[in-house]
Amino acid sequence: MAQSIHISTLRKMLKAGDPVDIKLWVKSGEIQEWRNCIPLRYNFYKGTQQFKLLNSTQIRQARICCIFSVNNLEVFL
Numbered sequence: 001m002a003q004s005i006h007i008s009t010l011r012k013m014l015k016a017g018d019p020v021d022i023k024l025w026v027k028s029g030e031i032q033e034w035r036n037c038i039p040l041r042y043n044f045y046k047g048t049q050q051f052k053l054l055n056s057t058q059i060r061q062a063r064i065c066c067i068f069s070v071n072n073l074e075v076f077l
Contacts (some may be wrong), residue, residue: 014039023069035042
């Protein structure tokens with residue numbers, strides 16, 4: 001049985017700043033998996049989080065509500 005966490009717990013995990021592996025839906029509808037990324041900035045009003053992917057040093061932005069898995073833990077609303 002898969003373990004799950006609430007989205008508020010996800011925000012606390014991201015606030016800690018430790019590297020995480022996340023799975024999320026993107027605007028086109030496909031599922032992406034970002035491995036070994038560090039959370040940077042959180043925008044409360046837009047509901048977005050910036051991540052730095054350590055393997056490629058890219059900075060990407062994702063909506064928090066579109067993240068459905070972090071470190072192999074299912075995220076629910």
